Amino acid sequence: MRPRGGLALRLTLLVFVCGGLAVGAVVAYNDFITRRLVVREIEDSARNLAQSAANHVEAVLRSTEKVPGFISDLLEEGVYRESELWTLLLTEVEQNPEIYGATIAFEPYAFDDSRRYFAPYFYRRGAGEIEFTLMGSDAYRYFNRDWYQIPKELGHAVWSEPYYDEGGGNTLMATYSVPFYRTVAGERRFTGVVTADVSLNWLQAYLSAIRISQTGYAFLISKNGRVVTHPRSDLVMNETIFSLAEAQDDPGLREIGRDMIRGQLGLAHTRSLLNNQESWLVYAPVPSTGWSLGAVFPREELLGGVIDLARTQLLLAALGGLAFLGVIIAVARSITRPLTALARASEEVARGNLEGALPVVRSRDEVGQLAAAFGRMQHDLKQYLAEHDQLLSIRHELDVARRIQQSILPRTFPPFPDRHDFEIFADMIPAQELGGDFYDLFLIDTHHLGVAIGDVSGKGVPAALFMAVTRTLLRSTAMQGLTLSECLGRVNALLCRDNTMEMFVTLFYGILDTRSGTLEYGNGGHVHPFILRKATGVQELEGTGGIALGALDSARYEVRSTTLQAGDGIFLYTDGVTEAMDAEGQLFSDQRLRACLGQINGAGPEAVVRHVVEEVQRHTFQTAQNDDITAMALRYARP
Amino acid sequence: MSRCLAAVIIAILAGAATAAQNEPSLAPATFLPQWTPQAQFAGFYIAFEKGLYRQQGIDLTILTGGPDRSASQSLQDAQADFVTLWLSTAIQMRARGVPVVNVAQLVQRSALMLVAKKSSGIRTPADLAGKKVAVWDGDFRLQPEAFFKKFGVKVQTVPLGPSINLFLRDGVVAATAMWYNEYYTLLSSGLNADEITTFFFDAYDLNFPEDGIYCLQETRSKRPQLVEGFVRATWDGWAYAFAHPDEAIDITMRYMAAAHVPANRVHQRWMLARMRDLMMRKEGEAAPTATLARGDYERVALQLQESGWIDRIPMFTSFYQPPPGT
Numbered sequence: 010m011r012p013r014g015g016l017a018l019r020l021t022l023l024v025f026v027c028g029g030l031a032v033g034a035v036v037a038y039n040d041f042i043t044r045r046l047v048v049r050e051i052e053d054s055a056r057n058l059a060q061s062a063a064n065h066v067e068a069v070l071r072s073t074e075k076v077p078g079f080i081s082d083l084l085e086e087g088v089y090r091e092s093e094l095w096t097l098l099l100t101e102v103e104q105n106p107e108i109y110g111a112t113i114a115f116e117p118y119a120f121d122d123s124r125r126y127f128a129p130y131f132y133r134r135g136a137g138e139i140e141f142t143l144m145g146s147d148a149y150r151y152f153n154r155d156w157y158q159i160p161k162e163l164g165h166a167v168w169s170e171p172y173y174d175e176g177g178g179n180t181l182m183a184t185y186s187v188p189f190y191r192t193v194a195g196e197r198r199f200t201g202v203v204t205a206d207v208s209l210n211w212l213q214a215y216l217s218a219i220r221i222s223q224t225g226y227a228f229l230i231s232k233n234g235r236v237v238t239h240p241r242s243d244l245v246m247n248e249t250i251f252s253l254a255e256a257q258d259d260p261g262l263r264e265i266g267r268d269m270i271r272g273q274l275g276l277a278h279t280r281s282l283l284n285n286q287e288s289w290l291v292y293a294p295v296p297s298t299g300w301s302l303g304a305v306f307p308r309e310e311l312l313g314g315v316i317d318l319a320r321t322q323l324l325l326a327a328l329g330g331l332a333f334l335g336v337i338i339a340v341a342r343s344i345t346r347p348l349t350a351l352a353r354a355s356e357e358v359a360r361g362n363l364e365g366a367l368p369v370v371r372s373r374d375e376v377g378q379l380a381a382a383f384g385r386m387q388h389d390l391k392q393y394l395a396e397h398d399q400l401l402s403i404r405h406e407l408d409v410a411r412r413i414q415q416s417i418l419p420r421t422f423p424p425f426p427d428r429h430d431f432e433i434f435a436d437m438i439p440a441q442e443l444g445g446d447f448y449d450l451f452l453i454d455t456h457h458l459g460v461a462i463g464d465v466s467g468k469g470v471p472a473a474l475f476m477a478v479t480r481t482l483l484r485s486t487a488m489q490g491l492t493l494s495e496c497l498g499r500v501n502a503l504l505c506r507d508n509t510m511e512m513f514v515t516l517f518y519g520i521l522d523t524r525s526g527t528l529e530y531g532n533g534g535h536v537h538p539f540i541l542r543k544a545t546g547v548q549e550l551e552g553t554g555g556i557a558l559g560a561l562d563s564a565r566y567e568v569r570s571t572t573l574q575a576g577d578g579i580f581l582y583t584d585g586v587t588e589a590m591d592a593e594g595q596l597f598s599d600q601r602l603r604a605c606l607g608q609i610n611g612a613g614p615e616a617v618v619r620h621v622v623e624e625v626q627r628h629t630f631q632t633a634q635n636d637d638i639t640a641m642a643l644r645y646a647r648p
Numbered sequence: 649m650s651r652c653l654a655a656v657i658i659a660i661l662a663g664a665a666t667a668a669q670n671e672p673s674l675a676p677a678t679f680l681p682q683w684t685p686q687a688q689f690a691g692f693y694i695a696f697e698k699g700l701y702r703q704q705g706i707d708l709t710i711l712t713g714g715p716d717r718s719a720s721q722s723l724q725d726a727q728a729d730f731v732t733l734w735l736s737t738a739i740q741m742r743a744r745g746v747p748v749v750n751v752a753q754l755v756q757r758s759a760l761m762l763v764a765k766k767s768s769g770i771r772t773p774a775d776l777a778g779k780k781v782a783v784w785d786g787d788f789r790l791q792p793e794a795f796f797k798k799f800g801v802k803v804q805t806v807p808l809g810p811s812i813n814l815f816l817r818d819g820v821v822a823a824t825a826m827w828y829n830e831y832y833t834l835l836s837s838g839l840n841a842d843e844i845t846t847f848f849f850d851a852y853d854l855n856f857p858e859d860g861i862y863c864l865q866e867t868r869s870k871r872p873q874l875v876e877g878f879v880r881a882t883w884d885g886w887a888y889a890f891a892h893p894d895e896a897i898d899i900t901m902r903y904m905a906a907a908h909v910p911a912n913r914v915h916q917r918w919m920l921a922r923m924r925d926l927m928m929r930k931e932g933e934a935a936p937t938a939t940l941a942r943g944d945y946e947r948v949a950l951q952l953q954e955s956g957w958i959d960r961i962p963m964f965t966s967f968y969q970p971p972p973g974t
Contacts (some may be wrong), residue, residue, distance in 0.1 A: 153785075153809030162780065162806065162819030170813055233816060233837035247912050252836040255914045267838045 016348065017341040024337045025330070032326045034186035040319040045277070047315050052276055055291040055306050062219060063293035063302040064228060066212060070297050073108060074185055076101045077203040080113065081189040084203065091120075094128055095141075099360055101205065102131045103140055105575055109133050109174070109182055109208040112144060116225065119191075126151070132206065157183040160202050164188060171209055171237045173246060181209040181237070181246070183298065213238045216302070222310040224283050232299035234266045241282060244401065253282065265290060269301035281305050347376055351383050363391045407443050407470065414473050415439065417480065419450055422615065430523045430648040431458060434614035435581075435641035436622060444637035445472030445514070446583045448481050451487065456523050460486050462572035462581040462641055463516040464535065466557070475512045479504060479558065483518065493520055497531045497555065497566035513559035517581060526573040526645050531566040533558045539606055541617070541642075543576035547606045550579065578644035580606055580617060585636035589629045597628050614642030621624040668708055670878055674707035675874050680728035682719035683710065685903035687919035688828065688859070689732070690896045691754075695885025695897050700850055704877030712907050715810075723748060729867055730878055732859045735940070735948050736787045742967050743958035747865035750968045752879045753940035754886070755858040755926045760791055762847040763815065763831060764822040770845050773799035773852075782808035782823040791849045791856055794951055798852065828922035832915050858926070858950050860940065868969050874973035890924050890936075893917065940968045 080097055083089070094113055101111045110132030122128040126145025134140045144151055150159050160167045166187040173181040184206045191200040212229065216238045219227040228239040234249035244253070250266035252257075265277045272294040281288045282305075289306040309316065350368030357365035367387065370380035415437070422434050435448045445465025453459050461483055465472040482500045493500060499517060504514065517538055519530035530550070534557035538550045555566040573579070582602070589597040602621065609620045616641045625638055681689040692710060695701055701708040711728060713719060719731040720738075724746050732754070733741075741748045762781070764770035770779070773795065776904040781803045783792050794969045798805055806820050812830045815823035816837055825831045827848070834844060849855060860880060868875055889896035927936035942964055949961040 057835060119688050153807045155809065155811050155813045158806070158809060159817050159819050163817060169818065170811070233833075234811070235837075247910050249836045249838075249912075251838050252914045254914050255836070263838075267840075270838050 015345065017338070018527075020341040020344070021334070021337045022261055024341075025334050026182065028333055028337075029330055032330065032494065036319065036322045036326055039322065040315070040317070043315050043318065044312065047312060051306060051311050052289065052291075055289055055304060056274070056276060056293075056304040058219070058221070059209055059227075059293040059304045061289040062216070062304065063295050065215070065219070066229070066295045066300075066302060069107070069211065070185075070207070070295065073105065073205055073207050074166070074187075076105060076108070076295065077111070077185055077187045077205045078556060079185040080137045081166075083198070084113065084189045085191065091129075093589065095131075098129060098131045099103050099139065099141075104285070105205075107211060108205045109180065110206040112150055112204050113201060114204065116199060119200050122198055128201075156186045156204055157202055160186040160188040161199055164199075168300075170231050170233055170235065171246070174206075181213065182206050183209055187263075187309045209237065217250075219304065221304060221306050224281060224286065224310065224311075225288070225304070225306050226281075226283065226485065227302060227304045229295075229300055229302050230266070230269060232270055234270050239282070239299065244282070246273075265292070268292070269294075269303065270299065273298065279305075281307055286310070306339050325383040343372075344376055347380055351380060354383065354387075358387060358390065363387055363394070410473055411439060411443055414443070414447075417477060418447060424450060425452065428523075430646050431521065432614050432646065433460070433641070434618050435639075436618050437637055437639040438622060438626075438634070439637050440468075440585070440634045443469050443473045445476045446585060446637035446639040447476045448581065448639055448641045449480055449484060450641070451484060453487055453520065458521045458523055458643075459518070460521065460579075460581065460641065460643060461516060461518045462535065462538075462583060462639060463514050464583045464637075464639075465514040466512055471512060475504075475510070475514060475559070479516065483516070487520075491605075492568070493518065493531050494566050494568045497533060497558065498564070501533065501558040501564050501566070502562050504539065504559035508559050515557045515559040519579070521573070521643065521645065522646075524648060526575070526577070526647065527570055528573055528579065529568055529570040531555060531568045532568055533564075536582065536587070537604065538579050538581040540571065540573075541578040541580055541606060541610050541644075543574065543611060547580075547603055547610060549603075573645040575645060575647040576611070578614060578617070578642055580621075581641040581643075582621070583637060583639040585634075585638040586621065586625055586640060589625045589634070589638060590632060591628050591630070592632050595628075597625055601628075614644050617642040673705050674702065675705055675871070675877075676707045676709070677701075677874055677878065678709045678711055678727075679730040679878075680711040680717065680719050680722050680732075681713040681736070682732045682859070682910045684714040685900065685907045686909070687897065687900050687916045687923060688830075688904060689884055689921055690889045690900045690923065691886030693885075693899050693903050694889045694896050695881045698885065698888060699886075700876070700881035700884050704881045706874060706881065707879050708878075714907070720746075720748075723862060723864065726864065729874075730861055730863050733738065733862050733947070734787055735857045735860055736952060738860065738862055739945075739949050739952055739962060739967070740787075740958055742962040743952070743960060748862045749865050749868045749966075750860045750862055750940055751868060751875050752861040752882070752938045752970075752972055753857055753944075754860055754936075754938065755923070756929045756937060756941075756944070757858075757909045757926045758791065758826040758849045758854070758856050758960065759858060759922065759926050760788060760796070760849060760856070761825055761827055761831065762792060762822050762849075763825045763834060764845040764847075765818075765839070766843050766845050768818070768821045770821055773847065774801060776803050777801040778804070780804045780806050780820040782806045782820040784808045784824050788824055788870055790951060790955060790957065791854050793855055793955065795847065795849060795852060798854070827926070828919040832918045836912070836915065854947075854951075856951075857940065857944050865969075868971075872971060876973060878971075879938070879971055886923075886927070886936065889920065893920055938968055939970065 080101065098111050098113060102108055110130060112128050112130040114128035117125045128144035128151060130142050130144045131139055158167045166185065169184040171181055171183045174182050184204050186202040186204045188202050189200055190197045197205050216227045216229055217240065226240045229237040230250050231237050234251050235246060236244045236248050239245050251263055254262035256267060262279055265279060268275055269292045274293050276289060276291045279288060279290045280286060283299055287308045289308060290303055292301050292303040294301050319640040347368040347370045354365050354367055367384050368380060370377045418437060424433060433450055437446055437448065445468060447463050449461040451459045463479055465475045482503050485497045486499045515528065515535035517535040519528050521528050532553045533555040537552050538551050540548045542548060551569055553567040553569050556564050587597050587599050587602055605624050621640050622638060679692060681692065696708060696710055719733055720741055722728040723731045727750060738748050738750060769775060783789055783805045785807055808814065808823055812825060812833055814820055837843060861882065863875060884892060897913060900916055901911045901913060929937050945964050945968065952958045953961055
């Protein structure tokens with residue numbers, strides 16, 4: 010069973026979310042930067058476009074200013090005849106195709122005392138035809154017309170607001186008027202104006218030719234904010250930018266308009282009047298006329314590339330994200346599938362099933378290592394358990410062996426209940442490990458008691474077996490009526506034969522003649538027993554100089570004898586007694602044993618053995634016993 | 649087949665002709681507003697379009713006014729049965745012996761005003777002293793001149809033409825303007841209201857009511873029903889126009905287009921709203937009034953006499969003859 014919110018899910022989510030955020034951030038940042046760059050580019054080029062278009066318009070208008078200016082200079086310089094004026098004007102109109110009409114309009118009676126109105130006017134009608142009229146009448150008092158009055162009152166040349174030509178139909182015009190003066194009686198007096206009516210058709214054509222993206226456009230407003238050219242012809246001359254602002258309830262547009270007619274160069278955000286799209290509006294002044302040229306740059310169209318790019322990037326990111334997600338899921342699964350399988354396998358192991366199949370992981374990564382380690386662990390565990398079982402059985406066998414070993418030692422005391430001529434007691438406290446100590450006591454015949462104590466070199470089963478073999482050999486050899494020396498020699502020889510383990514055993518063997526109290530003994534390398542004399546105390550039994558049995562097949566064993574008086578005894582022991590160590594590593598020692606025996610001298614064998622064992626155990630209090638402790642005591646009582 | 653079709657067409661045409669002949673009770677009449685079509689005359693156009701004149705038994709023809717067609721002359725020459733005129737114009741005509749009669753006074757308050765740019769430092773009438781002020785000619789001069797006299801300021805007047813550009817270009821510091829026209833032109837030329845100093849003449853005890861409906865005494869006497877019907881229908885037209893400004897402006901714009909007059913919807917909206925203001929005797933009144941107040945009449949007449957434009961003041965009762973029931 011897979012746990013809820015498992016590793017795969019978390020890993021997938023984490024990686025996907027982080028990856029998504031990273032990709033999203035990159036796309037957003039890219040879009041932001043691109044947009045900023047593009048916007049800056051667009052704004053720069055928009056400004057350039059508006060400025061250069063305005064400059065172009067300005068240049069054309071300036072060029073048309075020259076002729077009226079020239080004529081006004083002539084008029085101020087000197088006297089002139091009517092016909093000369095007409096020629097001047099006619100030439101002006103003829104030679105300047107953009108000049109639609111021209112006049113020199115005089116103040117009342119300024120040209121001629123008899124004429125209140127004098128304004129010869131040449132103008133184009135149709136294709137190339139130039140007509141002439143004298144303007145001014147009581148019905149058309151030109152003195153209060155803008156083209157006449159404004160330059161007069163301001164005292165300098167001006168461009169009029171654009172207007173539709175009253176006679177010529179739909180020709181959009183603007184008039185450039187230059188005032189001229191004459192000095193009369195020392196006074197510079199306003200005398201009239203020279204005008205040029207300039208058709209603005211070229212302006213409309215020029216501006217409508219400016220194409221910005223698909224729906225962007227250029228337009229022109231007059232000094233009054235009146236729309237002079239615009240792709241929406243219904244606005245032209247009918248609306249001002251301010252009336253549009255009012256109609257659209259857009260105070261921002263009004264502010265833009267005010268900025269424009271103040272002759273500012275600027276950039277504003279507004280909406281296209283064609284399709285209401287959000288747009289940039291850049292504007293630049295046409296200084297001679299006070300007009301302002303605006304260019305509308307539809308935002309979305311111009312940023313279309315950027316928006317498309319962002320859209321494509323988002324799409325790619327989304328597709329990439331999906332692919333990424335798939336890969337993450339696959340990777341996460343490939344990681345967690347073996348992990349899940351391992352988890353399942355370890356549950357099996359915990360349940361004790363070591364045979365469960367392990368997932369196959371071919372990768373060499375951490376998961377692979379884990380799986381391999383797990384495999385090794387399973388294998389080792391299996392082996393360990395097998396060994397553990399084996400050990401258990403060995404221990405069991407050792408226990409059995411120990412019990413057998415123990416059982417082969419005489420354990421029943423007194424061993425010969427009907428004999429009162431001697432008392433004997435022995436005990437062996439085995440160490441944890443199977444040891445090699447043994448003792449034995451047996452009646453060789455009615456009057457001879459054999460006692461033996463030995464210590465096999467080494468520990469464990471081989472020692473135990475060697476001990477058993479030694480004891481058996483000794484017993485059987487002892488019964489064959491050989492001398493003690495021969496007996497030990499025979500046992501030694503037998504032990505040496507086939508002693509592939511190169512083990513040996515220290516052995517003390519004594520035969521007590523129960524009638525005389527004579528103790529004949531031989532010692533093959535064993536610690537010297539103590540003789541406990543009732544009269545004289547504890548003495549070490551004299552050694553015989555023999556070496557341990559099983560070491561050298563030619564070894565010979567000397568025999569000695571001593572005589573026990575009634576009440577005398579001997580104490581046999583193994584080095585487990587004297588070499589027992591306390592927690593500080595202090596040995597129990599020969600001295601202490603001798604002292605111990607001294608204290609208990611005279612007591613029965615059982616009491617002696619128990620006392621010594623107790624003392625040793627007190628010495629080794631709470632310290633692990635690392636060798637068998639074996640002790641045997643004999644007290645002779647004359648028959 | 650084609651013969652059948654022709655027969656059907658003839659029948660339809662005959663039917664139409666018969667129907668036209670079947671309205672014998674409609675009295676033909678002509679009306680000439682004193683200027684080109686604009687919302688200043690919206691009530692008349694609406695009344696016409698809504699058939700209100702027909703309902704009053706009038707088969708009205710609205711003539712197109714403008715600078716080329718003087719309303720006062722047309723009335724005098726009986727080329728129009730009804731015209732709108734300024735009160736001052738009509739009093740002068742009456743004083744000259746032209747038998748014009750006021751049958752309804754529409755505009756109760758002067759729309760004529762003086763405007764100045766605050767930037768030129770003009771705040772009070774006294775600030776105008778010695779300055780160039782552009783003033784329209786004719787009847788438009790009456791109030792400004794009285795105004796300057798009243799405040800004892802000597803100004804340098806400049807004749808103002810049909811456009812206000814002279815003022816916009818700072819050729820003069822002040823100019824006459826109509827509240828519903830030139831003042832709006834200033835706004836729509838980028839000047840803000842708070843940048844303009846205004847002198848409304850009615851605020852200086854120089855309120856001269858303007859547009860009224862006039863006819864000749866003869867019409868008033870001989871065709872009283874026509875006069876009453878015309879005034880009633882016109883009044884209802886104005887009421888409808890104020891109640892339905894968008895529709896009124898649509899209709900007005902159509903008339904403007906037909907007369908080839910530049911049309912600007914927001915301007916016309918402004919003008920219609922100002923007409924409503926001006927047709928109230930006082931600001932904030934509930935409803936417009938169609939009567940000519942004797943006090944207003946006398947103020948204008950006295951000023952005309954004082955300015956030497958008329959010799960004698962015509963009798964109010966013979967000048968103002970509203971049809972009964974209006």
